Amino acid sequence: MSAVAVRAMFRSHPERPAHADAMSRSIDACFSCVETCTACGDACLSERDVAHFVSCIRLNLDCAAVCSATGSILSRANKAGHRQLLEAQLANCIAFCRACAAECARHAEMHRHCHVCAEACTACAEACNDMLNSLRMPS
Secondary structure: OOHHHHHHHHHHOOOOOOOHHHHHHHHHHHHHHHHHHHHHHHHHHOOOOHHHHHHHHHHHHHHHHHHHHHHHHHHOOOOOOOHHHHHHHHHHHHHHHHHHHHHHHHHOOOOHHHHHHHHHHHHHHHHHHHHHHHHOOOO
C-alpha cells in the first residue's frame, strides 16, 4: 500500500488519527524497507563468498521482520492508551534500520544491492524518527 493510499485511508477513518502524514510516510518507508532488506538478503546469499555476508543477511532478515511489524502496527490507526508501546516499537525499528544500514554500507562500494539497502534502511529510520518526534509533540 502506498503512502497516498494510506493517507486516504486515514482521512476516511472515523477517528481521524493524529499525525496521519508522518504515520503514512513511516508505513510506506517500513514496507519499502521490508522489500529491500528481503531482496538484499537474497542477493547476499547469491554472492560467491556467502560466509562474508552472514552478519548482513541476519540483519537484513531481522530488519525486515521489525519493519514489517512496525508498519503493521502503525497501520492500525487507533493508538489510544498505547503511546509508550508505539514509541518503543518505533525506537526499535530505528535501531534495527540504523544497524542494517551500517552493515550494508560496509559492502556498498562493491555490492550495489547493499548500497540500495543501506539507503532504504536510512530512509526508514528517518521516517520513523520523524513519526516518533511527532508523537512527542502536540498534534
